[in-house]
Amino acid sequence: MADLMAATGLQKGGIYRHFSSKEELAAEAFDYMWQAAWDARMLHVDERTSGLDKLKQLIANFVESRTLVAGGCPMLNTAIDADDGNPVLRAHAAKALRCWLTRLQAMVKEAVERGETRPGVDPKTVGALIVASLEGALMMSRLERNSDALRRVQEHLNHHIETQIAAPR
Amino acid sequence: MADLMAATGLQKGGIYRHFSSKEELAAEAFDYMWQAAWDARMLHVDERTSGLDKLKQLIANFVESRTLVAGGCPMLNTAIDADDGNPVLRAHAAKALRCWLTRLQAMVKEAVERGETRPGVDPKTVGALIVASLEGALMMSRLERNSDALRRVQEHLNHHIETQIAAPR
Numbered sequence: 001m002a003d004l005m006a007a008t009g010l011q012k013g014g015i016y017r018h019f020s021s022k023e024e025l026a027a028e029a030f031d032y033m034w035q036a037a038w039d040a041r042m043l044h045v046d047e048r049t050s051g052l053d054k055l056k057q058l059i060a061n062f063v064e065s066r067t068l069v070a071g072g073c074p075m076l077n078t079a080i081d082a083d084d085g086n087p088v089l090r091a092h093a094a095k096a097l098r099c100w101l102t103r104l105q106a107m108v109k110e111a112v113e114r115g116e117t118r119p120g121v122d123p124k125t126v127g128a129l130i131v132a133s134l135e136g137a138l139m140m141s142r143l144e145r146n147s148d149a150l151r152r153v154q155e156h157l158n159h160h161i162e163t164q165i166a167a168p169r
Numbered sequence: 170m171a172d173l174m175a176a177t178g179l180q181k182g183g184i185y186r187h188f189s190s191k192e193e194l195a196a197e198a199f200d201y202m203w204q205a206a207w208d209a210r211m212l213h214v215d216e217r218t219s220g221l222d223k224l225k226q227l228i229a230n231f232v233e234s235r236t237l238v239a240g241g242c243p244m245l246n247t248a249i250d251a252d253d254g255n256p257v258l259r260a261h262a263a264k265a266l267r268c269w270l271t272r273l274q275a276m277v278k279e280a281v282e283r284g285e286t287r288p289g290v291d292p293k294t295v296g297a298l299i300v301a302s303l304e305g306a307l308m309m310s311r312l313e314r315n316s317d318a319l320r321r322v323q324e325h326l327n328h329h330i331e332t333q334i335a336a337p338r
Contacts, residue, residue: 072249079308080241080249094312128309128321129302136305139248140297143263152297160329 023088030089033074034096040065051111052161055104055130059157062134063150072142075100076135101127111165121165130157192257199258202243203265209234220280221330224273224299228326231303232319241311244269245304270296280334290334299326 005012019025041061048054078093104127111117133153140149174181188194210230217223247262273296280286302322309318 075312076308077249079312080246090312097309097312125321125325128306128318129325132305132309132318132322133298133302134305135308136301136303137297139245139304139308140266140301143244143248143259143266149297149301152294153301156294156298 021088023086026086027088027092030074030078030092030096034092037065037074038096038100050116051107051109051114052116052166054107054110055126055161056158058104058107059130059134059154062138063147063154066138066141066147066150073135073138076138097131100131104130108165116167117165118167126165129160133157190257192255195255196257196261199243199247199261199265203261206234206243207265207269219285220276220278220283221285221335223276223279224295224330225327227273227276228299228303228323231307232316232323235307235310235316235319242304242307245307266300269300273299277334285336286334287336295334298329302326 019028041058043057043061045054045057045061048057075093075096078089079097101124105123108117108121108123108126112121112123133156134150137149137153141147188197210227212226212230214223214226214230217226244262244265247258248266270293274292277286277290277292277295281290281292302325303319306318306322310316
């Protein structure tokens with residue numbers, strides 16, 4: 001709240017006037033931070049023509065933007081902090097996760113439809129793997145204070161996409 | 170603090186008498202919860218004779234014990250909450266992460282030395298991948314309130330161990 005007052009130059013009453021509750025204010029703040037993280041992660045993704053290249057660009061963006069998104073990933077923070085506390089905030093974070101997974105699945109489906117993949121590739125599993133390993137590596141990077149885990153996970157995901165998901169050339 | 174007073178039956182003063190600071194109390198509580206999580210995750214692991222079977226048992230334990238460890242993974246919670254706040258707690262969580270990675274790397278090395286693996290397997294990358302994807306999937310499972318992400322990650326890790334790490338039979 002103190003951060004918010006400093007950032008906006010408003011008094012507490014001035015901030016609360018715009019929101020029906022503290023819970024809703026936190027949820028709006030989450031949406032704002034998630035949008036910033038999302039923009040950084042989606043940079044240049046739509047310029048790639050192949051679905052699998054889009055996945056790789058997104059993975060690279062996630063690794064590179066680690067230090068750009070202040071305070072780490074809003075989803076990771078919220079999943080932990082809002083678990084028992086704020087149901088409005090929790091719902092916003094859960095919705096952001098669903099949107100992210102849907103977008104990743106769409107990239108894999110695009111690759112499947114263009115004949116770029118091996119038979120049997122499951123878009124839901126690919127999406128879950130990418131989100132889980134990136135978010136977990138981000139958590140590790142915060143504890144280790146370096147990018148080692150993120151780099152290793154990026155290497156694994158790229159290799160997996162090239163050798164297990166992409167159709168052999 | 171209220172939880173701790175209820176659990177121990179002690180007053181606040183009685184609890185603080187045993188610890189030099191609030192920070193140290195939180196760190197000791199972390200160690201206690203981490204030990205409980207660790208015991209659940211290591212169940213039957215040492216009964217497996219192959220290093221790769223140990224990895225698979227640990228992964229299965231992590232997925233199965235999701236609902237057993239109250240409040241989720243202590244490391245995940247602490248990595249987020251203690252990032253800027255409590256340096257003592259943060260150091261304990263970072264040490265727990267190092268121990269976990271070292272243990273996983275030892276299992277992979279054991280497999281390499283017994284000739285169970287393909288050439289070029291990197292114990293550090295395998296360890297980072299397993300921790301990152303399991304912890305990230307746990308975060309997703311908390312937001313989604315189901316085990317879907319954990320099951321998909323388990324499936325991926327087992328398939329990866331069988332087809333990319335294990336030597337062809």
